[in-house]
Amino acid sequence: MRIQPAQAARRAGWALGQAAYLLGFWGESTACNLARGARRVWNGAAARGRAFSARFLHPVWEGLVGVGRDLAAPFVRFAHGMRSIHAYVQEEKQARGTPRALAGGLLYFHRGVRLYGYLAVRAGRYIMPLLALGLFVFTVRHTLNRSFSLAVEVNGELVGYVQSEDVLEAAKNTLQQNIVSLDRSSQWQITADYTLAVDPEELLDQETLARTLLEMSHSEIQPGAAVYVDGELVLVSDDASGLRQALEALKTTAADAAGEGSEAEFIRDVELQEGIYFTSDISDETAVQEALSNTDLFGLRTVRRAVEIREIPYETVTTRSEDYRWGSVQTVQAGQAGSAQVTVDYITENGVTTEEIVESVTLTEPVTEQIVIGSRMPAGSLVEVPGYGTLLWPVPNYKYVSRWMSAGHTGADICANAGQDILAAADGRVITAGWHYSYGNYIIIDHGNGLRTLYAHCSKLYVSYGQYVSQGDVIGAVGNTGNSFGNHCHFELYVGGVRVSARNYFPNM
Template identity: 35%
Template sequence: MTSTAIRTPRAVRRFTLGQFLYDVGFWVEYTLVRIRRTTASAVGYAAESLENLLLLVLRPLVQGLLALRQTLAHPLQLLKLTVLTALCALLVVFVRTGLTLPFVLRVSVAGQEVGLIASEQEFDAAHSDVLARVQAAQALLQAAGQPTPDWDMEPSYTLTIAPPGSTVMNERQITNAILTASGGEITQATAVYLDDTLLYVTTEGNHLRSFLDNIKAAWRTPAGGTVGFVHDLQLVDGIYLTASVSGYKDVLAGLLASADTLQTKVVTHDTYTQPIDYETQTVPDDNLPFGQMVVVQEGQPGSRYVTYETTTVNGEVTDMQIIGISTINDAVPEVVHEGTRLENGMIGKLGTGTFIWPVPNYRHISRWANLNRGSRGYHQGVDIAAPSGTPIYASDAGTVITAEYHHHPQSWGNYVVIDHGNGYKTLYAHMTSYVVQMGDTVEQGQLIGYVGSTGYSFGSHCHFEMYRDGTLFSAKEVFPNMPTWNPNFTK
């Protein structure tokens, strides 16, 4: 049988190729049309947005120009605008000039100008100093039985602008000027102020300074330091009323009359190198037996410079303060891993209580509790043999209700009782010592004391008792897998 190949008619082939070319052309034309329309739309939107923006920005300017044109068209409005502009300019110039002008106080006494001073605060201080000098003079005259004249010492001031090239006085200078203008008898002298109070006026200021310097020099040391007086003692040269001047001997006698007036004070700064203690960081480690401590990083103390300010009065230290600390090198902490792993049988649960063996890693049990009171071997707790000084830990969290020495023929010695708050209590006896006190709250596994042989005991061990709702029961109910004797775990 001869097979016949199926042929596609020529007309059909032409139609298919033409259709393909038409589709491609249509797609290209359609895509170009879409691009043109999209571009035109975007350009139109941008132009409209730009137009709105320009209107928004230029509108105030155009409106201002139109308003200005209308104003310029009327002479009266133009005049008003010119005057307003000139006034604004003058105001700016006045403010800027006023802010830079050097204002001062012009001080006068009885209408006579005595000088310029910078501020009201300095004027008040100078006025107070003048009154103090006048009062000192009046006091001396009264003590001598002489009449006290009425000095006119009421200065006043006015605010003014400092003339070019003028000199502005300080507080002391204006005080001297006020006294000079007062018309009274004045002299150049030295005032003695003690804690800002005028005590004496003397014409022997240089001799008095030498005397005071010699007193301070006696306390100067090679180590240095600042030497002064306990009280603020100042010598101020200036113009003073002649009536207030005292004799040099009288001034010395007055200063020496009080024991503490000329007490010397020495302030020294000393820097020392001090160690910085390192801290110990304890990390629980369940790969180590419970209670075992392993140092994995040795602690290293640091060091620092500490500067002390020491104050001595007449040779005795009265104050010492730290005024500066600078670290030389930081301390390196000690890192200790503390074991938390308990051997098999050392964790027990009974009712709502979960307990751990109070002497971890020691399983030598000389005897369990025998609660048959009628039997010969009656015994209230389990005896856990361990070397003296072995740590004893709280079997569960709770509150310490007893921590004392048991005075009794069958004494427990040093013992601790913990109330676990869920009906259970535990007792630990024959300790060498305990490290908790009645009322302390302890966590499970917290150190409470050390194995010993105090009280009625014949060897180092921990006597351990357990109570439920006030009734004694054997710890073997909680730790049934603990052997009575296993030398492999005895240390």
């Protein structure tokens, strides 16, 4: 069957109306149930509150009210009684006079005390615990605000106040650790007594207490200083500051004596050791002064620093050249000294002064001197000796030969200025170097295979017996020693062990 639109709309409206009705009915029902539940909860809580109040709060309240009534009763009764007494006294005063009125008032007051005194006792049962509690609180607070300490006494004398015994023990340990005992058997002990003190004026700390104990023990121990020299004890003084100043004064005096800019120091290891010493170990003043006046005990070194301009010596370089005759000296460059700024320390120990260069700054460089010594031999100076090698003329820088070997003369007299070089004629060994009554200072060289040479009348000998020389070595200097009448070298030649004339080999000399 086909449903018409209008019919469908009516059905839908009816359905919505039913839904709205059911929703409203459910909401109303739920609200009612909630209200009834809340009322039951409230009624139950109120009932329990009334029960709790009746069981607990009400007795407490009644107790408080009773306490208040008991506390107030004496005062209420006292006030009522005083009003009654006042009225009574006023009536009696008008009727019977003031004295009788006062006597009656006192009698009236006495009867009131007898009748109602129990009320004060009842109130006192509450008041007395409160007063006791207040007194206890007051006592505790007052006691806690007080400070307590220990009064320290040594030998019946008050030393001071400390917080605890640990302060005294720490002070004693501090002193013990600083005591220097020269006699290992010496010991320092101190015994203290303690008493309790309230609100002391001042508490001593460890350091202050240690100083106080030291002052009180002056007869046994006292602060001082010892002087050790190279680890050995010299003296002990009770004036550490004065001793230090005295040692410094020794150095100051020595420095002043050495001159301006000088400093002084001890040569030996001088050590000042401060500490606490037994009074019996302290040196007397005389011993201290004697030790300090002995400067040798410490050894003093003074150092004076100066800045000076010093000369730098020049060097001399010598060379040989055949451009010049043998022995001649030619200065090809003159030497010139330089200059330097030198910082030098003059060190004086035990009266001996040495110097030590600290710094040297060159201002001008020195100029080296260059000297050329002639090495050119005269013509014919080197000749061949058959079977023996070459032979060298012994005096290159000679003047002339005054005479040769002859029947009455054993050699050639080679004249030259005193000090001119005498050369070894050939390689060989010196077999004689010494003095002869006729030859004077003379030398004999053995060249081997019977070849020997002799050089006499030398002013100086530069070789010694047994020495090996080479051809051309300078062995002596021309002179006039022995049986001689002028500076010359007497030269003898032995070939094959036989003396021969040097002229045979040097005919052009």
